[in-house]
Amino acid sequence: MGFVIFLLLIVVLGAAGYATAIFMTKKQTKVIEELSEKKDKLMAVQIADTFYTLKNLNLTGQTKRTYETWQATWQTITRFRFPEIEAALVSAEQYIQKLNFIKGNQVTQQAENLIEETKAEVDKIYSALQKLLDSEKQNRAQLDLLQERYASMRKDLLAHSFSFGEALETLEKRLAYLELDFAKFNTLTNEGDHLEAKEVLGRIENEMKEFESIVEQVPQFLKEIETEYNEQVEDLKQGYARMVEEHYQFSKISIPEEIEKIEKTIEVARGHIAATELEEARQQLDKVAREIDQLYDVMEAEIEAREFVYRNKAQVEKRLNQV
CATH class of the missing domain: 1.20.58 (Methane Monooxygenase Hydroxylase; Chain G, domain 1)
Known part of the structure; x- marks a missing residue:
């Protein structure tokens, strides 16, 4: 079992x-x-x-x-x-x-x-x-968009050329450089190097963004100089002339020399704007603003000092007479 x-x-x-x-x-x-x-x-x-x-x-x-x-x-x-x-x-x-x-x-x-x-x-x-x-198809589509932007940029530049001052020549050169990049793109595409051509398109787009930013800022910079800094400089000149007539004395500083320095700095800023070097232009204009404020402070301090003297003149003469 x-x-x-x-x-x-x-x-x-x-x-x-x-x-x-x-x-x-x-x-x-x-x-x-x-x-x-x-x-x-x-x-x-x-x-x-x-x-x-x-x-x-x-x-x-x-x-x-x-x-x-x-x-x-x-x-x-x-x-x-x-x-x-x-x-x-x-x-x-x-x-x-x-x-x-x-x-x-x-x-x-x-x-x-x-x-x-x-x-x-x-x-x-x-x-x-x-x-x-x-890549070629995408490049062509992107190229069409960029060329439309380029045409619009050139049209706007020509239509408002008066507002760019001496920067107009530099802006036109930038457009000419963009045309060279478009030509390079076409050459690379015809040769079959579509990746390199795409990089050229990327560079064109970046240059266009920078150009559009510059075109927007240049008139603002020039307007700032004309309506703000030049007017303030003229105001300083007239104010100093009146104070000289009223026998104000500035023993520690030469107001005319300082005003002349400010005017030279403004011209340097204009040069940077003409070259579309806007960061450098901003630095110079900020310097102008500081120097103008310093001159106003000096002149206001002298005015306040005269008022102080007038307020206390009688009392001082009284004390002197007592002595």
Whole structure:
């Protein structure tokens, strides 16, 4: 009776083991099949065709160097990575057939990791190639927008040329430099270097932003000089002349010399504005503002001093008479 139970136990365990082996075999085989499908999808990505299309575009310069870099990466994947994945999947399948599920699972995991890494690289390559293909179209669209802005900028400059003073010549030169950049873009595009051409467009856009900012600020700077600083300088001159007539004395400072210095600083600021060097112009005008305020303070202090003397003159004379 015990022997029969023992035989039944062996049969049951054998059946359970066989069922487990069948289950594990099917499970891991399914995993391998899914990974194999992923690998096939990667190999089916239309990258080779894209490389062929780009090759026929006669690329040059930076665009060609970028193309060659991605081509080398793709060749590495096709020559080494795909065979490595295939070998891992075959090895995993062999281990499973030998019922070595632990080793089979390890190799399957390695194959899955390789596929995920390869997919990331393939996606990156495909995206980069599509950008190369779309670069000319995108550049042309951006060029149209920039040329519209350029035409508007030139029109506004001519329409309000009187408000830019001596800066008009410098602004016209800046527009001429923009025209040279547009010409360079066309040359690079015709040569097939679309990435370099895109960088030129980026430079044009930055130069336009700077130009538009300058065009907005120059009239404000000139108006500030005419309606604020020149008027204050004239006021200082007239105020000093009246004070001299009234016998004010400035023993520690020469008001005319200081006014002359301020006028020279204003001319320096005008020179910076004419050259569209607005940061430097602002520094000079801030200096003018400080120096004008200092002269006003000196003259006001002298006026206050005279008033103090007049208020206390009688009392001082009385004291002197008493003495």
